[in-house]
Amino acid sequence: MGAIRSRLRGFTTAALVLGLVLGAAACSAEDDKSGDGKTTVTIQWFGSPGFDQAIKDFQAANPDIVVKSENRGQLKDFQPLLVQWLATGSSQLGDVIMLEEGTLLEFLQEPSKWANLLDLGAASLKDTYLPYKWENGFTADKSKLVGLGTDIGGLAMCYRSDLFAKAKLPTDRESVSKLWPTWEAYEQQGLKFKAANTGATWIDSATSIMQPYIMQNSDTWFYDRSNNFILDSNPKVREAYDYGLKLAGEGLTSKLVRWTPDWDAAFKNAAFATVPCAAWGTGVISERAGDAGKGKWDIATIPGGSGNWGGSYLAIPEQSKKKDAAYKLLTYLTGKAGHLAEFKEKGGMPSSIPALDDPAFADAKNEYFSNAPVGRIFGASVKTLKPIYLGPKHQQLWETILEPAMQAAEKGSLGADAAFTKAVTDGKKLATG
């Protein structure tokens, strides 16, 4: 018993010491400058923006700044962390933060936690960005610029030419583009493809047509411009929803849930022939389909005309103590050189006009996609872009409410009307809460 007691005593001491150490560690503030006078700037990003080479180049040009690049996984995992860090002023929060378009819109409603890039000298950059991208970084009263654009989505239709050949459809991108000037034509070709019994479906999921279809045909989605919730009365959204489910009803979709391992595996298994893709989507596809898919994928124009799908921004938290160094990094990554490096690495399309006009983008071909002229295809899709107003909670309304409801309807666990009604009810609560 004596032994146990002394061991317990040892344990309490150890526990106490541990508690003190942990407490002390939590309190120790991070130094702004390390001993050698260099400033460390932390950038936090999600997905695959392709910052690696750009950061290396920046590092070489700015030896007095050390860049710490943190990969925070997927958007849906990063977003809640970001909210917690901002709310508590956590020291884990970096100096330059990548924000998805939808996420940025949410923060624009409560911009106090973010630095005004105009104060750091961003005003002069106005003409270097696509107007749509530049405007979207501002708060409603245009007094504060929170984010500068990295990539922009653009729109195209990626397709597997090997499956097209099997179904006796044309395979070269010019003829394929002519197959589907409209979404109705796209559906007709799908039925033809299905009749050929290739073992694959026409498209991965009914939900995949939502973003392209709505971005092309409407200038609003969940909100009107005064931030009223209009999902129940926005005719274009319902039209897209019904169109997607019609494809599903005709057996043209694989009924996959996007961004899941099943979806990833379906690319490898050549389970579907077409998928609408933004410029960043080319990287998504090549990562998943792997070497076996190289040269089998190609890119055609999308049915229904031009539009944009997604894209991201970089911003600086107000709490950052290294705003000047952070701003240097931010403007490098969102400038011409940064945009082009990111395009080369992961295929994200520049939103910077000089980068868009640069031959490195404009004449670029994508080897993986049978040498498709991606610069020309995606570049053309944003030239005549009509901006769409997304509103504060757009990303969550889509990801956690409308998309799941549509998936339920696609799989048949709920009727199309009932699922839409559920999305309206849940959405209204989120949007007005």
Add this chain to the structure above:
Amino acid sequence: MTAPPGAVAKPRRRPGSATPYLYVAPFFVLFAAFGLFPLIYTAWVSLRDWRLVGGDRGFVGLDNYTEVLTDARFWNALGNTFGLFIVATVPQLLIALWLANLLNRKLRLQTAFRMGVLLPNITSVAAVGIVFGFIFADRYGLVNWLLDLIGADVVEWRASRRTAWFAISVMVDWRWIGYNALIYLAAMQAIPRDLYESAALDGASRARQFWRLTVPMIQPTILFTIIISTIGGMQLFTEPLLFNYGRIEGGPLNEYQTIAMYIYQRTFRGNTEYGYGAAMSWLLFAIIIAFALVNFYLVRRTVRGSSK
């Protein structure tokens, strides 16, 4: 460790000495900092309309609580939590009991088996979730591949409440059966051998010995595991979250969103309603206590009944 009370020498310290308090202090200090303070703070927050993005909008009294009680999603999540608890815990404890009984016999490699059952428990729950996510994938999963191999219909695990609950329960049980089995085993080892010998002499079969002797003798331990499982089951979060590949809404129609997931969704996503999340947390706290007490009385009664 239990010496008869009289045998312990009276402490020689003066009554006012602080030493004994110092010895127990670490627990109470840590509990106050990480248990009591958050509890009270959460209660205070639950009375306010407080957003993580957007800040504190002031005192609202019990509004958060009344809203929770009329929130269909809350009741849905509560139903899922209880459903998953029952589907997961009942087989889990029964299998653990059976496993402990097997391990209690003389076996070759006894220690290896006993330690082996604990292995799933020390595996990181995130790793378990990810691997099971692949095993129970709807289209290209391991289980569906096997089903297909033997000619059975594949199951879309996430498409219905029933199948999703089953898959999640398998995940939970895989992790916790061994842990509970070891606790039962420890209790079984404390039962004097001669009781079994006399029971065997009286002609009691192994099954009869198990139900009439073993189970009543380890009754306090069974109660303990039930309370621990109740607490764990009511707070179920990681398994259903990873089963749905990290999507907090728990299925297209929230078929397996547990209460902890819903609290997280309302607090850290959505409108980041800190106050509303705090109110739900307090209700969950109350529900756990009530449910644990109900379990306690029910189980004590049935286990006692079986010993008569």
